[in-house]
Structure formats: structure tokens, C-alpha cells
Amino acid sequence: MTTTTDFTVLRDALGPLKDRERVAERLLESSAKHSFDPDTELDWDAPFEPDKWFWPPELVSLYGTPLWRRMSEEQRLLLARHEAAALSSLGIWFEIILIQLLTRHIYDKSLTSAHVGYALTEIADECRHSKMFARMIRKAGVPEYPVSWTHHNLARLFKTFSTTPGSFTATLLGEEVLDWMQRLTFPDERVQPLVRGVTRIHVVEEARHVRYAREELRRQMAVAPRWKAELTRLSAGQAARVFSVAFVNPEVYANVGLDRQEALAQARQSAHRRDVMRAGAKRLTDFLDDIGVLRGVGRTLWRDSGLLA
Template identity: 30%
Template sequence: MTSAPETAADREHDRRVADRSAYEAVVERLSKASVDRHWEPYVDIPWDDEDFLVVQDDPRWELPEVDRLGGHPWYRAQPPEVRARMGLWRVATAMKIGLQFENLLKRGLLNYAYRLPNGSPEFRYVYHETIEEGHHGMMFQEFVNRTGLPIRGMPRHLSLIAQITPWIPLISTELFFVFVLGGEDPIDHIQRRTLRNGAVRHPLEESIMRIHVAEEARHISFARHYLRRRVPRMPRHRRFVLGLVSPVVLGIMVRIMLSPPGAMIKAFGIPDRVVRDVYTHNPAMVQEIRDSIGKTRELCAELGMANAVQRGVWRAMSIWDAPAGTARS
């Protein structure tokens, strides 16, 4: 007796099963990596070692000349202790904004996990990530506390608006993980480049940065794999809307992460002309903003979320750049 010939529906079913199996294998691998390689901020960082102490006028906090602000004549003309304090302020602000973002992220992840069914491999991974983000928050806040500086983090109006973020998974998990990449990719881009260039001079900052980069690699990987699996299965109209909203979310997030801290500008009396030279009217800064979300932009294009209409929104947010290997349009 011969078996019935395989139909197109059979082949599609087999493909979906294989795709699901491959996706679950990735999630399980990430969960295992969280067990095999993780850090405890109050065990693995020697906070009280003499070389790790945070002192405001420590010259190791000075911004290097290759830094846009660090190389500006106005900054170079400041007394050494002011240059050091300014560099420390900027590092501490980045950490404060990072822990605020990760606070929103943790609450959103838990809302996502709350509705997962029994047996879901995502549940275990999401709890691993939540624990790691909790450690990052403690690590960042400990650093901020030790600076003795009045660091606020996000501007108050943005902080209030951001409180809607943890509820996004109840509306669209796909949009939530776009938000995740919007916060994680820019910082990962900057930190990897900074470590690669040897621009970090204080061992405490370097230790925190290396831990963060290592664990965030898993978080970014999960978000990308999740979107690659989910977005192609979305109804066309929902995918179109996601492609319109994503560049708005990414454009806002990257500027929150990379913009100069207003409180620092005010505290040190940085002149408007310097802010323009270094940040707001600097073509290199504009390109850095684009580059820092380059991988997420390429992912959106790969997933069919960068058609002519959607690219218009990317351009309006000043974050469009043609993916590698394609013509600029």
C-alpha cells in the first residue's frame, strides 16, 4: 500500500514545525547561557578596592580628546577637576537612564510572561532576563550613589510618558520588543565601540560595562529572534502599522539614550554654541544616531517593515539609512 503524496499543506506544516523547533532551541540555548555565564554585582565587582573608588576629581574620568565633547576647545580649556567631574556626570547619567529604561523593561517583560501558557520556553528565558536586568539596575544605581552627584536621568516629562511602556505587551508584544531594541541597541553599540577603542580608563566603569555588554547580548538576541518569528505571521495591516510606529519609537528612544544630559549642561554652564558644535548641529552625531540603530533598522527592512511609505517615517525621524548592499533611496 502506497502513502498519499505530500501536499502543499503538508509541506507548510512541516516547515512551521521546523521553524518552531529551531526557535525553541535558540530560546533554550539563551536560557542555558544565563545559567552558565552570569554575574552578581555585589560579588563580582570589587566596589571598595582602592583602585575602584569613585572620586569626583579623579583624572581617569576626563573625556578623551577623541570624544566630541572631550576634544572641543571649550572643554579642554576647563580646569582638570571640572573636566573630570563633567566626564563622571555624563557616565553616571547614562547609567541612571539605563536603569530607568530597564525598570520599564522588567515590568513589561513580566506583563508578557504573565500570559504565557504552561510549557512555554519563553517563560524561563524571560525570568532569566528579568533577573539579569535587576542586577544591572542595582549595579547602575550603586555607581550613581557613589558619585555623590545630583543625577536625575530622564527628563521628568519623558519619564511620565514612559510609564505606558510596561503595558505595551498587552497590546502588541511585537511593538514591545521593538521598544526593547530601541533602548538596548544604541547603548550596546556605544559600549562595544568604547571598549574596543580602549577609551575607558576607570576600572569600575570598565567592569560594569563589560558585564552589561555580555548579558545584553542575550537580551538583544532574544528580541531579534522573537521579531523574526512573529512579525512575518502578523496580518498585513498590523505589520504595516507596526512598520509606521517602529521608527517613531526608535527615533525617540535613541535620542533619549544618546542626547546630552540637560542637567549637566546647566550645572557646568556649557554654552549653547558648544552644544550645537558637539551635539545638535554635528553631522557626526547625526550619523552616530543612525549607526547606533543600524542593526534594528536592517531587521525591520528584512521583515518587510520599510516600504516607501514607512521609509518616509524613518526619514522624518532622521534615522533612515539604506541597509547594507542596497541602493539608497
């Protein structure tokens, strides 16, 4: 059990905790000013430009590999199109998990608090994002790419039994790596205008979600009993391993005419890809390290995931 002395030590190590209601009130104000309706904000009727990418080439899983060098420009563009759909599918899967985790988090809290009010606002954001991603997949004329049966059902267990700090750690894991990639995407003029518009909306609204999750996770780790902190470290490490694998859907390779096993092997062996994933996770791993999540066996699992050097 965490004692008063333990809490004081943790609080001093983590720095001052911000007032939960004030954080939520500021986020609600920002939501009122900077929220978007993708159905009206984006031009869904405009045709795609034939020479533009659906994802920056440097972020495509095979970029820089021997197989990439053998591919034609047309096939590279097609792979980027399918990988954009795969990442959108991954995003929808993750948003649905997040909605359930947020609902669990607020179930026993004051229904009139700003903290709960912002959680409900974020849930509404995630519903719009999921619909936006699905519409983009349909518009691109490519398949949806669900995660594997194993990952789908591991997530079912996680969202049922996760600790509260574990839930917010997983939330940040799903949000921050993709957010880093999208911040590179929306200003990139090589990318399709619709894709840039989708990523811009997601980045603006997701910044609030990251702030909410970070503040709550910092608060939760400051008061968590030892067993809960240890379980959070383990579950977060395992989530990182699942996430890093799920980030590449091997079905995209077969659908663009590549040998699935060869392509998957080259993506996994790619030093460039490894650097991309670590760069995307660095801001998050630095934060998790600061608040005591990356310790013990959990840290080893994060290293195994490839997201932590």
C-alpha cells in the same frame, strides 16, 4: 488578515524561523554559565583614578564641537562623568519599561516553557543591571538624570498599548545602541576600571537579551496581520525619535558649568555625534530593514530621529 499564502511569502523573505523553545533552552544554558553578581564581581571600594574617563571621550556628546575645544581637560572629564550617570539613568528607565513589556509578553503563555523561563531569567538580569547602574551613579557622586516628564509619560502609554512586535522593536532600540557604545568602553584603558567592569557585565548578559528579542521579533513580524505590522512600524519610528532625544540629557551641561542652550545646540549640530549615533544603530537598522519594520512612514520617522541615514 494575513493568509496562508502571505505567511509563506513572509517566511521565505525572512528566512527559516528558529524553534522558540530551542532558542530559549540555549539562552538558559548560557545564563547558567555566564551570569554575574555585580555586588561581588566588582571592586566598589576602590577609589576612582583622577586622570581617567568615565566614558570614552569620542562618545561624549560634545566631542569635536567648538565648545569642546574651548573646554579644559578637567571640564571634559567632568562632563564625561555626568554623561555616564545620565546614560546609566536612561538605562534604568529603559530596563524598568522592558521588565513590564516582558511580563506582558509571557502573561498568557505556558508557565513551564523554556521561553517563559528565559524571560523570567532576563527580568532577573535587568533587575541586577538597574541596581548596578544606580550603585555606579551613587559611587560617582553625581546626580541621577531622569528623562523628561514628557518622555516618562509617553513611555507609560507605549508600554500599555504597544503591540508585541512593537515591544520587541523598542527593546532592541534601547539595548543595541547602548550596547555598541559599551563594547567600545569596557576594553578602553583610558576609562575608569569600575565603569569598564560595569559595561563588561552588561555587554555579556545583554547579548542574550538581544538574541531573544531578535528571534521573537522575527517570528512576530512573520505572522503579524497588516494592521499590527503597520502599527509596529509607526510606533517603532516614534520610539526612535524619543530615544534619540533622550540620549542626551541637557541637565548635564548646566551641572558642569556650561550654557545649556549653547551646548545642546552644538551637540545636535555635531556631525561627529550624528555619525556616532548612526554607527551605534546600524546593526539594528539593518536587521529591522531585513524583517520589514523600516517601511513607509515608519522609515521616515527613523530618518527624522537621526539614527538612520
